[in-house]
Ligand SMILES: Nc1nc2c(c(=O)[nH]1)N[C@H]1C(S)=C(S)[C@@H](COP(=O)(O)OP(=O)(O)OC[C@H]3O[C@@H](n4cnc5c(=O)[nH]c(N)nc54)[C@H](O)[C@@H]3O)O[C@H]1N2
Ligand SMILES: Nc1nc2c(c(=O)[nH]1)N[C@H]1C(S)=C(S)[C@@H](COP(=O)(O)OP(=O)(O)OC[C@H]3O[C@@H](n4cnc5c(=O)[nH]c(N)nc54)[C@H](O)[C@@H]3O)O[C@H]1N2
């Protein structure tokens with residue numbers, strides 16, 4: 081065997097929007113990745129990857145990977161392209177931008193990105209540096225969990241979740257509007273261990289998810305009524321003296337006012353709002369008040385509603401009421417992102433840049449491109465690590481905006497996505513195997529370094545490498561627009577280490593050598609908030625939070641239905657609207673991976689789950705084609721008639737590419753671009769639709785399937 085044919089093993093990190101941030105091992109021979117697997121020694125990854133990322137090499141070496149810059153030659157969206165060089169692409173983009181800046185100012189340029197990768201360099205730095213220097217419009221990145229992120233931070237002072245492994249100590253686990261079996265898979269074996277140790281698991285989700293199936297109890301509230309349910313649980317806890325008054329006196333602000341507030345939410349009222357029988361509400365409250373340690377775990381799905389901010393305020397108050405914060409096996413498990421916050425100045429260099437002229441909410445992209453944002457209007461859009469036509473709400477309005485002849489759109493992508501199809505210039509992007517990055521997980525407490533395992537395919541470039549070229553072409557000379565990925569990682573680590581002892585001893589060199597490095601906790605198994613320190617203005621858990629008034633909200637947790645559900649009395653019977661929930665698909669991450677033939681085959685035909693009673697009332701049988709529609713738009717889905725969903729609720733997972741769906745549309749043709757009560761949050765699930773049988777057009781499904789042949 082020659083030296084060149086030896087296999088190297090290269091350490092990496094999964095870049096996807098998933099709390100588990102797995103440690104990966106790439107086997108490379110002769111410059112080609114020949115095997116892809118998980119680090120057996122990582123305490124959370126433990127040697128396995130999820131079903132969706134295991135076949136990652138099929139993605140890296142997919143025949144339809146973009147490998148050359150493309151310039152549009154047909155009409156927008158027509159799909160006719162000419163290959164061009166990077167030199168020409170960069171020159172054209174910089175030329176167009178200079179002209180736009182001269183005529184309208186840099187505010188007319190909008191970057192759009194979200195979660196294709198979560199890396200510090202390829203996302204964090206790329207969200208900030210070039211655009212700050214340019215003075216471009218800012219993007220309010222609130223499509224996912226902005227309301228929960230803020231509500232948890234306002235309540236507890238920081239987003240610090242217990243270690244997955246600590247659930248083994250839990251005796252009660254409430255998983256609320258969250259489906260870790262699909263969305264946090266590495267939590268599940270630890271949960272099973274807890275169950276073997278006798279823990280009682282409750283799932284609260286309108287849908288019988290995989291997670292709900294394996295729970296001891298499943299409660300199915302009406303969508304967006306969780307705030308009322310949480311207040312009702314607290315009502316019972318206080319009324320029956322099951323609250324932890326000693327803990328509340330020592331650590332909580334406003335608990336007596338909260339007690340008064342929840343007095344207005346007796347079980348009977350909450351039963352009428354949520355549809356959950358009063359006796360089950362009382363029983364769950366008693367269980368939560370008496371079984372310790374008790375863990376409450378949720379993610380972002382539950383708050384993608386018009387009232388998502390106040391819902392999470394109510395949820396986050398629960399562990400305080402029963403004194404279950406800072407306790408091993410107890411607590412609130414939302415996100416671990418707040419243990420370490422990167423130094424903002426090192427990431428953004430904002431102080432050296434002009435002020436951001438304005439901020440555009442990403443959930444309003446369609447509106448922004450079609451007249452909501454003026455003076456100056458958006459004249460150029462630069463999309464990277466995102467696929468808004470597939471994944472953002474009210475998609476038909478986005479497409480209308482992207483069709484504008486006077487809009488100059490650049491999309492940096494790995495594949496010809498629904499969004500890239502409308503670009504003027506498409507730039508080819510590297511995958512995680514071809515780029516360097518550092519990942520700071522939101523589900524566990526280790527930094528993960530990702531080495532480039534192979535050379536970029538074709539002419540693909542990383543997000544940051546593309547931006548460095550663009551910065552140079554724009555004539556920007558700042559050294560922080562020229563650094564390579566490792567120089568940036570070192571700069572950000574050094575600046576952040578000065579502010580937090582959790583990075584003591586963690587250097588670029590160590591990360592490169594070890595791949596996985598745990599935060600430097602004085603005790604490695606530290607329980608968050610065990611020290612009773614809460615980084616809120618009062619230093620306590622803020623059940624009453626004055627800062628909520630600054631957002632026009634009640635300082636105490638409260639419940640009101642989202643506008644989409646409150647307005648217009650619903651009809652009843654066959655004509656009644658149903659609530660469409662569009663959570664995670666098991667085999668995709670949002671729309672990422674949803675073009676990978678093997679994974680598309682596993683998800684099957686684009687479908688909508690409907691309860692037998694709702695189906696019968698509409699003359700819909702299992703397997704029938706349906707039209708799912710409302711005033712915003714429609715799409716065609718195949719009915720799956722199942723009591724996994726309750727009457728009044730239909731479910732169709734997110735992520736399906738419109739271009740690979742019947743009629744070229746997906747569920748986001750119906751979803752709302754209204755903003756929630758807090759943080760400009762998206763409201764995908766506050767979506768009422770009408771479902772009706774459709775004249776069968778099997779060829780529409782076949783055409784879509786033909787674009788994604790099973791492998
Ligand atoms: N396989 C897979 N994993 C993923 C993703 C993916 O697309 N696929 N996406 C990633 C991303 S971007 C995110 S943000 C996370 C999200 O992680 P999760 O929040 O766990 O995922 P979702 O499926 O969005 O929402 C969870 C559940 O919320 C329920 N739900 C919706 N409305 C309500 C409500 O009003 N009340 C209650 N109680 N439940 C409700 C839905 O039925 C759904 O089962 O997952 C990440 N992981
Ligand atoms: N109906 C409905 N829609 C939803 C949701 C819902 O619950 N319901 N959930 C929302 C949520 S939680 C989220 S987070 C958003 C996610 O929305 P987006 O952030 O737009 O995520 P994706 O749709 O997965 O698109 C990411 C794209 O980035 C590309 N990509 C991956 N890595 C790289 C890279 O290194 N460089 C570049 N340039 N590109 C890369 C991928 O190929 C992919 O096309 O979707 C939202 N959409």
Ligand code: SF4
Nearest residue numbers: 094098101102130133
């Ligand atoms: S998507 Fe999540 S579970 Fe799957 S490999 Fe990536 S980090 Fe691990």
Ligand SMILES: [Mo]
Nearest residue numbers: 097224225380
């Ligand atoms: Mo998300």
